[in-house]
Amino acid sequence: MPIAYILKELRIHAPFTIFGALTGIVLILFFQAMPADDAYTVFYVLHPVHVLLSALTTASMYRLHTCGRVGGKCLKGHCNLWLLLVIGYLGSVGIATLSDSIIPYLGELLLNMPNRGMHLGFIEKWWLVNPLAVAGVLIACYRPTTKFPHVGHVLLSTWASLFHIIMAVGEQLSWISYGVVFVFLFLAVWLPCCLSDIVFPLLVANITRPVNTPSPDPHAINLDEAEKPRK
Numbered sequence: 001m002p003i004a005y006i007l008k009e010l011r012i013h014a015p016f017t018i019f020g021a022l023t024g025i026v027l028i029l030f031f032q033a034m035p036a037d038d039a040y041t042v043f044y045v046l047h048p049v050h051v052l053l054s055a056l057t058t059a060s061m062y063r064l065h066t067c068g069r070v071g072g073k074c075l076k077g078h079c080n081l082w083l084l085l086v087i088g089y090l091g092s093v094g095i096a097t098l099s100d101s102i103i104p105y106l107g108e109l110l111l112n113m114p115n116r117g118m119h120l121g122f123i124e125k126w127w128l129v130n131p132l133a134v135a136g137v138l139i140a141c142y143r144p145t146t147k148f149p150h151v152g153h154v155l156l157s158t159w160a161s162l163f164h165i166i167m168a169v170g171e172q173l174s175w176i177s178y179g180v181v182f183v184f185l186f187l188a189v190w191l192p193c194c195l196s197d198i199v200f201p202l203l204v205a206n207i208t209r210p211v212n213t214p215s216p217d218p219h220a221i222n223l224d225e226a227e228k229p230r231k
Contacts, residue, residue, distance in 0.1 A: 009198050014190060016151075020158035021185040025178060027162055032169050036115055039166040043100075046160035047121045048132050051096045053152050054196055055136025058091030059084050060144035062201035081141055087204055088137035091196045093122045093129065099192035100160040107165060107184030111177055114170035146197070154193050161188040 031039070063084065101119055108116035121129040165181060173181070 006194075006199055010190065010194055013154075013194050016154060017158075017186055017190040017193075020155050020189055021182050023155070024158050024162040024185045025182050027159065028166060028173070028178070028181060031163075031166055032173055034166055036167045036170075039163045040119070043119065043160055043163040043167065044121065044125055044128070046156050046163060047096065047100050048125065048129050050100060050156040050160050051092050051121070051129050052132040052136045053156065054096050054193075055088040055092035055133045056140050057136075057146050057197045058201050059088035059137045059140030060146050061197060062087050062205050063140055063144040064146065065202060065205040081137075084141055085134065085137050087201060088140060089130075089133050091200045092133045092136060095192045095196035095200070096157065097122060099157045099188045099196075101164055103184060103188035103192070104161045104164040107180060107188075108168040110184075111180055113165070113168035116168040119164060119167070154189055157189045157193055158185055161185055 034042075097120055101121070105116065105118040122133075162181075162185060165184075
């Protein structure tokens with residue numbers, strides 16, 4: 001996969017990610033005094049839904065770049081479900097954990113927040129997070145789509161990361177702290193979400209594609225057309 005393509009995707013997604021981080025700053029102005037238990041509850045609403053949409057987007061991106069095509073349209077009748085499960089699970093649970101939990105925790109450490117802690121959804125709420133990841137992959141297998149899920153899970157990831165931080169706040173934030181939170185919200189979403197939705201599935205698609213099958217140009221595939229159901 002060309003580095004230029006990855007950089008282009010990161011550049012395209014940066015403005016929307018900045019917008020998402022700004023919505024996070026607005027929310028923290030209103031909710032920073034929220035009790036940690038309440039923030040924990042909100043986190044475990046947003047994070048699992050993020051995992052669902054991330055699994056759907058990651059698996060769909062791989063699916064749409066490896067399926068057979070007629071007239072540019074994706075033939076959706078064939079699906080290597082086990083391979084898709086591995087790709088969708090790793091690309092959603094693994095990277096959503098990095099985005100929603102690990103990177104925000106690093107911000108909490110940097111700001112020395114009193115209630116800092118790392119919450120790993122696939123362990124703490126394994127019965128909720130893991131089945132939703134599988135559900136996202138199953139949807140992608142039979143109805144792959146990348147449009148709304150990517151937009152939705154970028155915002156959900158921003159807000160999940162935010163409420164992970166709000167759990168740790170415990171005191172009034174300074175203006176410098178707001179700046180640090182903004183940077184970590186941006187980083188928590190920008191790199192992981194592009195990695196999960198675009199880089200990871202396309203990289204695996206290039207590796208798993210049969211030797212004699214040409215690698216498709218990501219720019220040449222019309223995802224809007226590919227996602228339309230066959231008549």
